[in-house]
Amino acid sequence: MPPADPRLRIVLTKDAQEFQKRALEDVRVEPRGIGCRDGDRGVLVLHADAKLVRNDETLARLVAHEVTHLLLARLPPAGPLADSWGSFEEGLAHWFEAELGLGICECLCYAEHAQPPLRFRGGRWRDAALALDQERRLPALADLVDREIQDLDPEQHVAAFAFVDYLVRGAAAPPITGAAARPEALLLRLARPAKTGQGMRATLAAVLGRELAELDELFRLWVRATYC
Numbered sequence: 289m290p291p292a293d294p295r296l297r298i299v300l301t302k303d304a305q306e307f308q309k310r311a312l313e314d315v316r317v318e319p320r321g322i323g324c325r326d327g328d329r330g331v332l333v334l335h336a337d338a339k340l341v342r343n344d345e346t347l348a349r350l351v352a353h354e355v356t357h358l359l360l361a362r363l364p365p366a367g368p369l370a371d372s373w374g375s376f377e378e379g380l381a382h383w384f385e386a387e388l389g390l391g392i393c394e395c396l397c398y399a400e401h402a403q404p405p406l407r408f409r410g411g412r413w414r415d416a417a418l419a420l421d422q423e424r425r426l427p428a429l430a431d432l433v434d435r436e437i438q439d440l441d442p443e444q445h446v447a448a449f450a451f452v453d454y455l456v457r458g459a460a461a462p463p464i465t466g467a468a469a470r471p472e473a474l475l476l477r478l479a480r481p482a483k484t485g486q487g488m489r490a491t492l493a494a495v496l497g498r499e500l501a502e503l504d505e506l507f508r509l510w511v512r513a514t515y516c
């Protein structure tokens with residue numbers, strides 16, 4: 289069933305009391321960070337405090353990141369992605385942050401709560417992924433599957449972003465051709481099972497035609513060849 293009202297509602301406020309009030313009334317949660325969202329109803333409330341959100345660019349990244357979560361929740365079939373798909377969901381949200389122009393990611397979530405921006409490794413996560421790989425610290429894909437958003441550490445956020453970048457750029461090259469092989473079609477084929485709670489490992493194997501260990505090896509080679 290499509291949502292009754294397809295429009296999203298985004299509340300930005302600098303006022304701490306107003307943020308608390310809107311979070312409780314509009315999202316119906318006690319906020320644990322600088323923002324919270326309700327994907328089912330398409331509502332986002334953010335505390336745009338200048339001490340926490342340093343400038344308009346950071347605010348734009350925060351909105352892009354959080355709106356990605358809302359849009360994923362509203363993608364048919366309605367409902368959030370399963371918790372075990374946290375790295376895929378968070379990686380896609382980071383990808384849209386980076387897409388705003390500077391390639392910078394700095395917005396991390398704790399479950400459905402936005403956290404104060406964090407410039408891990410300078411925020412340029414394509415560089416960070418390459419550096420982590422060279423240091424042999426880039427988390428394996430096996431470390432990312434079946435993880436909830438709140439269980440991801442900063443290095444896993446970087447790897448999740450880079451893996452989505454690999455998928456979006458069509459580098460995974462699944463054994464299919466034509467429109468079905470386009471990155472957006474692939475992402476939809478991953479997002480739908482993600483909503484019904486199908487395992488991430490088995491779904492990646494089914495959609496991309498490769499077992500995780502082989503995919504991990506190809507992903508690392510791509511990071512070295514593309515981010516250098």
Ligand SMILES: [Zn+2]
Nearest residue numbers: 378381396397
């Ligand atoms: Zn997030």
